[in-house]
Amino acid sequence: MAAAVVAALHSGWAWAVEPFTLSDIRVEGLQRTEAGTVFGSLPFRIGDTYNDEKGAAALRSLFSTGLFSDVRIEVEGKVVVVVVQERPIISNVEFVGTKEFDNEVLTKALRDVGIADGRPFDKALIDRAEQELKRQYLAKSLYGAEVITTITPQERNRVNVTFTVTEGGVAKIREIRITGNKAFSEGELKDLFSLTSGGWLTWYTKSDRYSRAKLNADLEQLRSFYLNRGYLEFAVESTQVAISPDKQDITITINVREGQPYVVTGVKLEGEYFGKEDEFKSLVTIEPGKAYRAEDVAETVRAFTERFGAFGYAFARVEPRTDIDRANGRVAVALQAEPQRRVYVRHINVAGNTRTRDEVVRREFRQFESSWYDGEKIRLSRDRVDRLGYFNEVNVETNEVPATTDQVDLTLNVVEKPTGNLLLGAGFSSAEKLTLTASIKQDNIFGSGNYLGVEFNTSRYNRTLVVSTVDPYFTIDGVSRSLDFYYRTTQPLSSQGSDYKLVTPGASVRFGVPFSEYDTVYFGIGAESTEIRGDSGSMPISYSEYRRQFGAKSVGVPLTLGWTRDDRDSALVPTRGRYQRVNAEMSLVGDSRYLRTNYQFQQYLPVARGFTLAFNAELGWGKGLSGRPYPIFKNFYSGGLGTVRGFEQGSLGPVDATGAYLGGPKRVNLNTEFYVPFPGSGSDRTLRLFTYVDVGNVFGEDDKIRAGDLRASAGLGFSWVSPVGPLKLAYGVPLRKQPGDRIERLQFQIGTAF
Structure with a gap:
């Protein structure tokens, strides 16, 4: 711009002008720009004294607007003419x-x-x-x-x-080299990386596309790997990224210096611990006599900082210091603590909730405003908000209040995510051919935190319509209320053609009372009517006899009582944690009088990086009350999705003389799954292979549960959190079966979020 101004100065006038009093200002050359924009940029007005210095300032100001490609100032007597050429x-x-x-x-x-x-x-x-x-x-x-x-x-x-x-072709990583490594093989180190050389699945993972950010993350992963195995002085000395002349192939070379491994000789506490050294020592995860692990040091520092936070010291500093003995390969760790000052929380702010109401988030908080800062309550509050399932990210920021020394403000930052779910499911079998199921659910309808769901099933033997709603804060104390309305038409699987069905309309209300931060007890009441429809000659003998004895329609008023606990790290792709559920249903009045109980236990264990072992056990038991038999239409069923794969849905257990599969009041179901990363997918958890073994069956009221009567199957499959939702495909083969068992080998399920 400076050159343009100089040129304009030379073209505007040949000689310097004597200062004079302006009588008028004219602007020429404007097409779109308002004249006021030009006049507003001039450093002089009519009646001011004009000189060369003000003229140069005017040129600089007009050029700086970016609106003009050329500007000249001409003097005609006591009139200044501003000539502009607008940019296109x-x-x-x-x-x-x-x-x-x-x-x-x-x-x-x-x-x-x-x-x-x-x-x-x-x-x-x-x-x-x-x-x-x-x-x-x-x-x-x-x-x-x-x-x-x-x-x-x-x-x-x-x-x-x-x-x-x-655009040209995509440059792909042809080779990754690691040099200087001695303690670990190159292959083992490269397995840590998200970046890979070409593979048959990289069209999906795109892990063979170079990214500086991904490389830096991989280098940090490499550094952590060594630091957690005692190599305290490990360093990445250099990284070279070379691209081929045709810009299609990339070679990455990483030079490392391992150093020597160190063993921890001891841990000591230094600084101020308020006389609670023993309490802090119990939080130390660094183990003397074992290799130095940076993760253990970081975990101990984090635990110390959180513990200070629980005492109200939000800005406590804990600095680890290492005293290295290179000659003997030993290191001593000292933890220097500076608690700083105790503070209390002035305000709690919520940001990022564009859809969810503030009250839905705030009611999960256990840290209150105008109270002492409590790190444990803040973490619990963050976890409770995260467990709502409404947000992709939940983070808490702590900010000092200006001009104070004992106050902080908390800001909870959230990132909204879709909370609706459309689930589509299908299964193949020789009996039902194609079975379709679907549900539409909204976990956070209108941002209120309430749940609304509609489910239906188009199976030949099981047709269901269910409408459910849940208010998680029916009372201010956090008691939830669930309402369910349903209409079910079922026909137990039969080896012969039968023209009969069970029709069950009903409704129920259930309340959930949180007895602790992790435990909830449920109780409720419902009303339902089950009608056995069809000609007696076309239905199984068991149903015909039940209808003859108790009538075609049975009305029940079931009471429910249950308990749940869930500490899994993810509901979608869990890798660790436990889930437990107990539910009891009892009807003491009406035509149906019975007790029906169910217990479910799930455990997820991380075996290695990317490998997860999962267990599921489910036990069911039912019994008739008041001298009445257990209602046949309340039986448990086994076989197929959710129970024993490899067998047709509901085909296991007692069989009527007519060939109908009746289910039973007792059920045992055991499932084991082992998840492994899909070849070529790196650390991507959304695409995994799994193998499974299922064991289970259902038993009649007078039958004993014997291991020899259990059915078993094994198979493999893959799960994928695809762009259209979670998909699971499994193929199973029966391992233990009996003549007459009906087989179902292939099953899949897919869902999508909106």
Whole structure:
């Protein structure tokens, strides 16, 4: 701009002018720009004294607006004439040949450098725009991308800007080399990386596309690997990324220095611990006599900091110091503590909840405003908000209050996620052919925190319509209320053609009382009617006899009592944690009088990086009350999805003389699954293979549960959290079966979020 100003000075007048009093100011050359914009940029007004210094300042000010490509100032007597040439306005920005990006992404990137519809056109920005486009493609490993810019003049001093892109091929990682390693093999170290060389599944994972951010993350993973095995002085000495002349292949070379492993000789506490050294020592996870582990040190520091926070010291500092004995390969760790000052919470703010109401978030908080800062309550509050399932991210920020020494403000930052779920399921069998199930659920309807769900099943033998709603804070104390309305039409599986069905409309209400932060007890009451429809000659003898003895319609008023605890790390792809559920249903009045109980236990164990062992056990038991038999339509069923795969849905257990599968009042179900990473997917948990073994059966009221009567199956499959939702496909083969058992080998389920 300085050069333009100098040129304008020379072209505006040949000689310096003597200062004079302005009698008028004229502006010439304006087409779109308001005259007021020009007058507002001038450092002089009519009646002011004009001189060369003010003229130069006016030129600088007008050029700095970016609206003009040329500006001149001419003096005619005591009149100053400002002559401007406006820059063209960008009418349209177009992209040709862009396949890797949506145009919106590129449009936003160019807007940040000054190129956008409606903005003044400046040729100087074109080079920056081209470089920005190339930078976007470099981030996608398209190193051969070329950009050509075409400027097309339009009427009324406008231009169209067209960027023609030749994307070229994606540069892929051909090889990753690690040098300097002695204690661990190159293959073992490369398995830690998310970046990989080409593989047959990299079309999905894109792990063979180079990214500087991913490489830095992999280097941190490598550093953590060594630091957790005693190599305290490990260092990455250099990293070279080389690209082939045709810009299609990338080679990454990482040079490391391992150093020697160190064993911890002892841990000591230094600084102020308020006389609670023994309490803090119980939090130490660093083990003398074992290899130094950076994770243990970080975990101990975190535990110390949290413990200080529980006492109200929000800004406590704990610094680990290592005293290294290189000659003997030993290290002593000292933990220096500075509690700083005790503070209390002034305000708690919630940010990022664009849909969920503030009260839905705040009612989960256990830290209160105007109370002493309590780190444990804050963590519990964060975890409770996270367990709502409404947010992708939940973080708490602690900010000091200006001009105070004992106050902080807390800000809970959340990122909303879709809380609706559309589930579609299907199963294949020789009896039902194709079975479809579907449900539509909204966990946070209208941002209120309430749940609303509708489920239906189109099975030939089981047709269901269920409408459910849950208010998790029916009372201010956190007592929940659930309402269910359902209409079920079922026909137990039969080896012979039968024209009968069970029709069960009903409704129930259930309340959940939180007895602790992790335990909830449920109780409720319902009313339902079950009618056995059909001609007696076309239905199983057991149903015909029950109808003859107790009538076609049975009315029950079931009372429910249950308990749940869930500490799994994820409901979608759990890798650790436990889930337990106990439920009892009892009907003491009406035509149906019975007790039906069910217990479920799940355990997830991380075996190794990416490998998870999962167990599921479910036990069911039922008994008739008041001298009446257990209602046959309340039987448990086994076989198929959720029980023993490899057998048709509901086909296990007692069989009527007519060939109908009746189920039974006793059920045993045991499942074991072992999840492994899908080959080529790296650390991606959304795509995994699994093998399974299922064992189970149902038994009649007078039958003993014997191991020899249990059915078993084994199989394999894969689970994928696909772009359209979670998908699970399994293929099973019976391991223990009896003549007459009906087989179902292939099952899949897919869901999507909206």
